Amino acid sequence: MSVAKRIIPCLDVDKGRVVKGINFVDIVDAGDPVEIAKKYDKEGADEITFLDITASHEGRDNILGVVEQVANEVFIPLTVGGGVKSFSDVRDLLSAGADKVTINTAAVANPDLINEVTDKIGRQCIVVAVDIKKSKEQYNVFTHGGRNKTQLDAVNWCLECQARGAGEILLTSMDRDGTKEGFDNEILCEISNKLSIPVIASGGAGSLQHLYDAISLGKADAVLAASIFHFGEYSISQAKDFLRDKGVFVR
Amino acid sequence: MKNIAVIDYGMSNLHSVIKSFQKASNKKYKVCVATTNEDLKKASMIVLPGQGAAKSCMQKLTNSFPRLHEHILNKPFFGICLGFQILFEKSYEDNGVDCLSIIKGSVNDFSKQISQDLKVPHMGWNNVEQKKDHIIWSDIPRTSFFYFVHSYYASAESKEDISSTTTYDIDFTSSVIKDNIFACQFHPEKSSKYGLQLISNFITWSESLK
Numbered sequence: 001m002s003v004a005k006r007i008i009p010c011l012d013v014d015k016g017r018v019v020k021g022i023n024f025v026d027i028v029d030a031g032d033p034v035e036i037a038k039k040y041d042k043e044g045a046d047e048i049t050f051l052d053i054t055a056s057h058e059g060r061d062n063i064l065g066v067v068e069q070v071a072n073e074v075f076i077p078l079t080v081g082g083g084v085k086s087f088s089d090v091r092d093l094l095s096a097g098a099d100k101v102t103i104n105t106a107a108v109a110n111p112d113l114i115n116e117v118t119d120k121i122g123r124q125c126i127v128v129a130v131d132i133k134k135s136k137e138q139y140n141v142f143t144h145g146g147r148n149k150t151q152l153d154a155v156n157w158c159l160e161c162q163a164r165g166a167g168e169i170l171l172t173s174m175d176r177d178g179t180k181e182g183f184d185n186e187i188l189c190e191i192s193n194k195l196s197i198p199v200i201a202s203g204g205a206g207s208l209q210h211l212y213d214a215i216s217l218g219k220a221d222a223v224l225a226a227s228i229f230h231f232g233e234y235s236i237s238q239a240k241d242f243l244r245d246k247g248v249f250v251r
Numbered sequence: 252m253k254n255i256a257v258i259d260y261g262m263s264n265l266h267s268v269i270k271s272f273q274k275a276s277n278k279k280y281k282v283c284v285a286t287t288n289e290d291l292k293k294a295s296m297i298v299l300p301g302q303g304a305a306k307s308c309m310q311k312l313t314n315s316f317p318r319l320h321e322h323i324l325n326k327p328f329f330g331i332c333l334g335f336q337i338l339f340e341k342s343y344e345d346n347g348v349d350c351l352s353i354i355k356g357s358v359n360d361f362s363k364q365i366s367q368d369l370k371v372p373h374m375g376w377n378n379v380e381q382k383k384d385h386i387i388w389s390d391i392p393r394t395s396f397f398y399f400v401h402s403y404y405a406s407a408e409s410k411e412d413i414s415s416t417t418t419y420d421i422d423f424t425s426s427v428i429k430d431n432i433f434a435c436q437f438h439p440e441k442s443s444k445y446g447l448q449l450i451s452n453f454i455t456w457s458e459s460l461k
Binding site: 004006072073075094122124196198221251 | 270375377446
């Protein structure tokens with residue numbers, strides 16, 4: 001028996017407020033991260049991920065306040081990412097109450113950061129977010145929120161992250177992100193099979209079947225989704241029921 | 252106001268532990284950070300969280316809290332994760348570390364025991380099977396999910412001490428209960444409503460001790 005497959009809702013936070021349409025009828029303030037996190041916890045979310053998309057430098061500190069407020073009220077694992085550049089950024093987020101921090105661009109620019117966090121704090125707190133896009137011959141890794149293409153090959157990069165001590169990989173298919181056509185299970189499966197650390201699937205979920213496919217075909221340990229939960233199409237408990245009926249071990 | 256002392260020896264993030272005890276105690280207790288023996292002396296209950304390696308944990312604890320052993324035996328005590336493992340006789344982490352020997356048994360390496368397909372650390376939600384009828388499990392279903400993060404697992408020798416077990420390829424001791432001590436491998440402070448319920452049950456149980 002393994003651990004339960006996780007369902008992770010992801011919330012985009014801008015200047016301390018949750019953005020992107022959230023239309024829960026029973027939430028008075030849909031932009032309040034604490035209210036939304038509470039709602040997801042109640043529905044059975046296994047973890048919550050906050051992605052700080054604040055563009056301005058001045059707004060950056062808001063995320064620490066958000067993490068602290070949420071951690072005061074919601075008692076499930078919290079993962080936070082977006083704009084994390086240095087070891088001190090990681091440490092500040094963990095001190096504010098985050099359990100895990102995701103790094104993306106900074107990991108590519110300075111891969112030693114992965115080793116540093118692992119050595120000083122432990123591998124369970126570091127998640128490397130890997131944004132990938134298919135080209136003719138390989139999947140390339142992208143940084144800066146998908147704006148910059150690198151020559152890194154997705155599979156090799158994930159293996160390197162693992163060797164350096166990453167605790168998990170959050171794999172986002174840029175080709176599928178926002179399409180609602182399902183995860184890219186081919187590359188997901190290849191990477192999951194090659195790694196011994198958990199792989200979280202992200203990008204493309206449009207239905208509950210897609211979540212199931214990522215687990216069964218893509219061999220994902222967890223699925224991260226935003227819009228299918230935020231727009232009220234499905235609740236997390238519906239997703240859990242669906243997976244459980246298909247024989248997936250879920251909480 | 253009575254207080255709950257959360258031991259700080261610089262090895263773990265105390266934020267969620269403190270907040271979860273505050274929440275579960277319904278503000279009836281002051282939840283304080285303890286850094287000295289004096290702090291423990293004043294406490295009504297002691298909580299020992301922990302992450303990281305057993306060896307440096309034992310070293311730091313013995314340096315900062317020379318009378319910790321005595322306090323654990325005499326006050327309601329709640330150990331979490333590493334704070335659970337160090338109650339055993341020996342941990343096989345870092346080539347072997349002598350621990351507090353309050354619970355008979357040892358702490359062993361998962362990677363030497365379980366199938367290659369399973370990942371170490373054992374991280375995520377897994378089932379906790381209760382082995383005892385006890386107030387600590389009030390209002391928590393007999394088999395419930397709790398959140399784990401660990402690479403070493405405990406095996407208690409005496410069935411009497413085992414409060415729950417969990418399966419990760421092998422069965423291991425996921426919590427113990429003995430006299431005034433409750434300790435668990437999983438993180439109640441990250442285990443949603445049943446985690447909070449467990450903490451609240453511990454407080455109720457503590458009040459009945461003495």
